[in-house]
Amino acid sequence: MIIVNTDFITGKELETLGMVKGSVIQAKHVGKDIMSGLKGLVGGELTAYSEMMNEARAKATKRMVEEAQAMGADGVINVRYTSAAVMQGAAEILVYGTAVRFR
Numbered sequence: 001m002i003i004v005n006t007d008f009i010t011g012k013e014l015e016t017l018g019m020v021k022g023s024v025i026q027a028k029h030v031g032k033d034i035m036s037g038l039k040g041l042v043g044g045e046l047t048a049y050s051e052m053m054n055e056a057r058a059k060a061t062k063r064m065v066e067e068a069q070a071m072g073a074d075g076v077i078n079v080r081y082t083s084a085a086v087m088q089g090a091a092e093i094l095v096y097g098t099a100v101r102f103r
Contacts, residue, residue: 001065002075003097009075017071017099022063026056027090056093057081064095073099 002009060081068076079097086092 003079004077005079007078013103014100015103017073017101020064020067020076020099021096022060023092023094024056024059025086025090025092026052060093060095068099071099072101074102075100
């Protein structure tokens, strides 16, 4: 599966199948949330949150790819990510794009 953030794939003629998306709401363990809060007081990267967001992006992308595969897609173009805080220590990641089939 080819995944790109452009509206084309070089050298491929594309048939548009439709929009696909994947999302996940992820939270960190309360202990890590407390430690990150303390880290926020002194500055520096909040690695627990960086890990959480990386895991969430990977899960959301996997779900989008599964939806595209179910449509018979060869790729997804115009891929975009968005995130939103749901509550303290939890975030939603949404990834979406256009499923395409090669002609």
